[in-house]
Amino acid sequence: MNKPKLIIVSNRLPIKIEIKKGQWQIKTSEGGLATGLGSFYKEKGGIWIGWPGTQIKDKAMASEIQQSLQRQSLEPVFLTQQEIKEYYEGFSNQTLWPLCHYFPSYASFEKKNWLAYQSVNRKFAEAVIRIASPGDTIWVHDYQLMLVPNLIREQLPDISIGYFQHIPFPSYEVFRMIPWREQLLKGLLGADLIGFHTYDDVRHFISAILRIMDVQSNMNIIAFGKRLITAEPFPMGIDFDKFHDQVSRPVTQKYSQRIIEGLEGKKLLISIDRLDYSKGILQRLSGYNTFLKDYPAYRGKIVFYQLIVPSRDKVPEYEQLKEDIDKQVSHINAQYSTLSWQPIQYFYRSWAFEILSALYYSADIALVTPMRDGMNLVCKEYIASKTDREGVLILSEMAGAARELTEAIIINPGDADGMAAAINTALQMDPSEKMQHMQIMQENIKKFNIHMWVNNFLNSLSIAKEKQQKLSTR
Numbered sequence: 001m002n003k004p005k006l007i008i009v010s011n012r013l014p015i016k017i018e019i020k021k022g023q024w025q026i027k028t029s030e031g032g033l034a035t036g037l038g039s040f041y042k043e044k045g046g047i048w049i050g051w052p053g054t055q056i057k058d059k060a061m062a063s064e065i066q067q068s069l070q071r072q073s074l075e076p077v078f079l080t081q082q083e084i085k086e087y088y089e090g091f092s093n094q095t096l097w098p099l100c101h102y103f104p105s106y107a108s109f110e111k112k113n114w115l116a117y118q119s120v121n122r123k124f125a126e127a128v129i130r131i132a133s134p135g136d137t138i139w140v141h142d143y144q145l146m147l148v149p150n151l152i153r154e155q156l157p158d159i160s161i162g163y164f165q166h167i168p169f170p171s172y173e174v175f176r177m178i179p180w181r182e183q184l185l186k187g188l189l190g191a192d193l194i195g196f197h198t199y200d201d202v203r204h205f206i207s208a209i210l211r212i213m214d215v216q217s218n219m220n221i222i223a224f225g226k227r228l229i230t231a232e233p234f235p236m237g238i239d240f241d242k243f244h245d246q247v248s249r250p251v252t253q254k255y256s257q258r259i260i261e262g263l264e265g266k267k268l269l270i271s272i273d274r275l276d277y278s279k280g281i282l283q284r285l286s287g288y289n290t291f292l293k294d295y296p297a298y299r300g301k302i303v304f305y306q307l308i309v310p311s312r313d314k315v316p317e318y319e320q321l322k323e324d325i326d327k328q329v330s331h332i333n334a335q336y337s338t339l340s341w342q343p344i345q346y347f348y349r350s351w352a353f354e355i356l357s358a359l360y361y362s363a364d365i366a367l368v369t370p371m372r373d374g375m376n377l378v379c380k381e382y383i384a385s386k387t388d389r390e391g392v393l394i395l396s397e398m399a400g401a402a403r404e405l406t407e408a409i410i411i412n413p414g415d416a417d418g419m420a421a422a423i424n425t426a427l428q429m430d431p432s433e434k435m436q437h438m439q440i441m442q443e444n445i446k447k448f449n450i451h452m453w454v455n456n457f458l459n460s461l462s463i464a465k466e467k468q469q470k471l472s473t474r
């Protein structure tokens, strides 16, 4: 019998294919999941199944890409343009994403998107079933693939399946707005272990299944038919050493020096987000505007770097958000700039890791203020990168990370006055207090890192499976 393997399934692979002038190239993804599991899945003799991020029309090219990826233990699931539009942009990002982030007015409920979601989930499940053998462990990731656990379970009743949701699970009152809520929950219940970032997500999930499905639960254990399913929180960590060690590398030191010299003594405030309404970018700009208005002594003495990484820009709400941000940034700059100072430096693109590391290291304050976020890893990356320079984290109470990082200045992201006051507090904070808070948060993030997260999840999955097996032999 072959050695049992770990099969990871996520919408995106940890790499993406880029096509330029008819030639394809493999680029690595920088996401938390990709860096965290990137080496791990290979060590475990694992395979990663997912979409390579681009439509590949040419069949010969698709097969060449597939062979090359397979040599790296990656199994691509190719999507057509229509599937990208209806399953990815449509049901995943215009139905599930807005609802799970409490933006129900942005959610659409289109049957054709739901049909595409079902058929693409089947496509992913079939890819798993083709390569899975008895004894393997399957780990499905995130909201794009909620039906996959049960689709696999129907074909492989005894296999070990875990599901982790990287975004919030909303309150029942919001979740029940989805006409196909029961099918989605049934999809998840195919797993043996269902993980979320926080205890609140687990609570919301259990409340939804108790009201929508015919199940019973004892705390976080759910009895569904003849099976027992465990739901548990696993707050995700980052690769602490990767961020911490990068800061002292010569290339990052060179960039940091340039950034700090360029500031000419001004304080640096930084925010880094994917373009998304859930990140609270417009509300943050309004908070910064209030700060400049109410604390005029800081005009000319502080600069705000707002970095936005392009994302999902074919979805109308994202397109609109981009326009609104452009307008608000110009408005603030037009109102407060002087001949020698501009209050906001705004960037709309991706950045190399060395530069990001230098920006984190150089920033006096990080403003991480999502309206809602499953976890938020940017704030953890900032903390890991503050090796010796002082820094303060201003963090939204709506980010999953706020449960762990209680030494940050915690704010409500919609409260512009509160945000302005928090920036002032951060600027006034005594250096020893800043160091003390940073040290506590660093110890926490160093310990509860991505490796611990992966191990905890997989250990709990083995335990959940054992419970399952005991039940079936009774």
Ligand code: G6P
Residues within 6 Å of the ligand: 011, 012, 142, 143, 166, 167, 311, 312
């Ligand atoms: C969030 C989701 C991930 C997703 C990422 C980037 O972090 O939880 O599943 O991959 O955003 O979004 P994208 O739509 O570009 O994959």
